[in-house]
Amino acid sequence: MRNLLPLALYLVGLGLVFVGERVFGPGYALRVPLDALAVVCMAIGLSLRGRQWRKSSGETQKALGLLVPAYAVAVAGPVLILAVAEGSSLAPAPDGELAVLLPILGLLLVVLGGLPLVLMEVSLSSMYGARRLETRRLAESGRAGTAAALALSFVVALNFVANAHDQRFDLRTVRDLNPTDSTVEMVRNLTKPITVSLFFSPANEVEELVAPYFDTLADAADNLVIHRRDRARNPSEAKELRVRKNGTIVVSDGANHESITLDEKAGKARSKLKKLDEDFQKRLAKVVGVQRVAYFTTGHGERSTSPKTGDPGGLKQLKEGLKALNYKVKNLGLKEGLSDQVPEDATLVFVVGPEVPMLDTERDALIRYVQGGGALALMVDPVVEEDLGLEPLLAALGLEAHGSTLAHETSHATRTRGITDRTMLVSNRFTTHDSTRHLSELGSRIWALFETTGYLEKAKAVDGVPDDAKPEVTFTIRAPAGTWADLDGELRYDKNTETKKGWNLAAAVQLPAAEGDDGPGGRAIVTADADILSDLALSVGKGNRQWVADGVRWLENEVQLGGQVADLEDVRILHTQDDDKAWFFGTTLGVPLLVLLFGVGSHFRRRRRATS
C-alpha cells in the first residue's frame, strides 16, 4: 500500500491549477493545457486509489474506503474552481453572489478534502509492510485532518470578517480634556460677554470630548456662554459666524469671530484636540484684545524672522508664536525710522544677535524707548568679537555682557557627541520671578537650551545715581554648577586660568517709571546667547518655549494672562550628556543586573533551604 503516486499526482494537479489560473490566467495560451493537465493528473490519482479499493477486500478495502471519498472531495474542489473561473469553457460563468460563493466553495473543498487526504496518506504509508491495515489509525488521521481543515476554514472566515469590519480604537486620543488653570483665569477676567459656539452633528464623538471642557469654563465664568449648534439646523448662525462645516468651534464677542476647526472623527481630530487648550487661549486673546506689534531690529546682521529653508538659527517659530499671541510682527531698521525713535505702536522690540555695530542714534532710540516704559528683548551674540557698541544700552539696563563662551563637561545637549557639544548648555536653574514664573514652578522637569552662550553681570554702580532710579536686575536663569567660561577656546577646563561657577545666563530688568509717568516703567529681558530663541532651540527646548511664553507676557505686564504651555501636546525629548550616562548605567545595565542578582539570590536561598 506504500504507493504515494496518487497523492503526488493530486498535489502536482493542484500546483498546475495554481500556475494555470494565478500565474497565467485568462488570455494566456498555456492556461488551458495546464488546467487540462491538472484535471488529468488528479483524475488519474483518484482512479488509481479507486481501482485499488475495488480490487481489495476485507480490512484493506474498509481502510481504502475512507481514502477514496477524501480524494473525491479534494478533486471536486479544484474542478469547481476551474469550472467557474473567468473565461472557463467548462461551465457558464456564474452571476451575482454565485460568482463569489462558488470559488470560495471550491477552495473550501480543497481544504476539507485535501488536508485529511494528506494525513491519511501519511498514515497509510506508515503501515507499509504491516500484515493488515489498521482502519482505526487511518480514521483517526482522517478525523485529525478534517478537524484541522474545519478549524482553518473557520479561522480564515473569521479573519475575513474581522478585516472587512475592522474597528479602530485610537488610545492616544485625549479623553480627559480639562482647561488649564491659566485658561480658567483668563475667562474669569473677561470684562465682556463671550460666546463659544460648538458646531457639531448630533451625538458626535468629538463634541462629547470637547463639551465637558467648555462646560467647565462656563461654570467658572459669568461672561462665557456655550452654545451647541448643528450647521444643518442653524444655517443662518453658521453663515454669520462663517462656519463652513461641522466640527468647528467659534469664539465670538458679537463683532469679532475666531474659530478652531476640528474634525468630526476623533481619530482625525486627535492632534488638534491635544492643543485645544492652547488654541482656545489664543483665539480668546484675539477676540478680547487689540492687536499688538512686535518689532525686530534689522540691518545689523540680526537673526532673521524669515530665514532660509533649513536654517536652524532663524526666528520663524518665534514669529509664528508671536502671531499666535495676537502680535503683528514688523521689521525695524533705518528705513522704519529707528535712528529717530522706536515707532509709537511698538508693544515689544526684539534685538536678536546683531553682528555689526548699531548707529549711535539707533542705540539711543532704543535706550529712550525702554527708559520711557517700553519692553525690550535683547539677545547678545557672544561669538561676535567686534565691538558692537551695545555697552551704553546694556548699562542703561544695569548690565554687562561677557563674550567668553561657557562650557560644561556633562550638563549639555548632544549633537555631535564630541567635545564641541560642551557649549550647548542645558540648565534648569530658574529663579522665582514673573518672567520665569512657570519655569521655576516646573523646576527640574524642564530644561532650557543655550546653544552658545556668554554670561551677564551687573554693571558697575554709577556714581550719583540714586537707588530708586537704578534698574532692578534679577538674574532669572543661571548655568549649572561646574560651568566654566572657556577662555582659551579648547573646551577643556583649565583650573589655573578658568573658574567654575553658576554663571548668569538671563536677566529680567525692571526700570523705574519716567518722571510724570504713572506706568510700571520699562522692562527688558537680556541674554548673552543670541540663539536662545532660534528655531532649533524652540523646537528642542521645552524650557525655551516656556521662557518665551512667560517672558513675553511679563514684558507686556500681562502676568495675569500668562499660562503654562499646555502639556497635552506631544513634546520633543531633550536629554543631556548627564542624563545619557545616568539613564544608560542606571537602566540599561542596572535593571538586568538587578534581575540577575535576584535570580542568583533566589537560587542560592533555595539551595540552602534544600540542604538544611
Next chain:
Amino acid sequence: MNAALLIARREIAAQFQSVIGYVIVAALLLLDGLLFHSFAMSDSKDLSSKVLAKFFYMSSGITGAAGILLSMRLLAEESREKTIVLLATAPISDWQIVFGKWLSAFAVVTVFVALSIYLPLLIVVHGSVHPGHLASGYLGLLLIGAATSAMGTFCSSITSHQLVAGVLGSVLLLVMVTTWWTAKVAAPPLDDVLAYMSFYDKHFLPFTTGEVHTRAVVYYLSLTFLCLLGARLALGARRWR
C-alpha cells in the same frame, strides 16, 4: 485546564528554579535597553511619541525572537529525552500538554515584556507619554509574544532537536514578516491575502502609534490558535503515523 496549568507551572519553575530563566530575561532586557538608548533615544530632537513608537518597533523584534527561543525546546526536548512518553501516558489530553507548554513560554515572555516598562517610562522624564499609547504598544507586544511562542511550540512539536525547531521557527517568522514584500509582486486577489498575512507591517505598526485594530487582535490570536492546533496535531500524529 488544571492539567495545562500544572504543566505550565512545572515548566516555569524549571526555568526560574535555576538561574537560566533570570539570565534569559536579564539578557533580553539588556538587549532591549541597548537598542533603546542606541536608536530610539539617539535623536535628541525626536517627539516623545516617536521615541515610544521606535521603542515598540525594536522591542517587537526582541519579543518575537524571545517567543521563538523560549518555546523551541518545549516539546523537542521531551521527544529527544523520550519523556514525551510519560506525558502521553498521563491522563491529560494533547491539547492540555500543548497549551500548558505554550503558556509557560508565553508567561516568561510576558515577564520580560512587563519588566521592560521602565524603558518607555524614561521618556516621561523629559517628555510626555500618553497612557493609551503605552497600553496599545504593550498589547501589541503581548500579542506578538503569544503568536511567536505558539510558532515555536509548533516547530518544537515536529522535531526532536531544539536547534532545528529554533531554526524552523525563525524561518517561519521571517516568512510571515516578509509576506508584505511578496504581496507587492503578487497579483490580485492573492496580494491582499499575502498583505493581510504580513506579521508585522499590516498588523503591528498601528500598535506602535497608539492604535488598536480589531483585525490585528483577531489575526494574532488566530495565528496563535492555528500554531497550537498544528502542535496538537503533530503530537497526536504518533497514534496514527
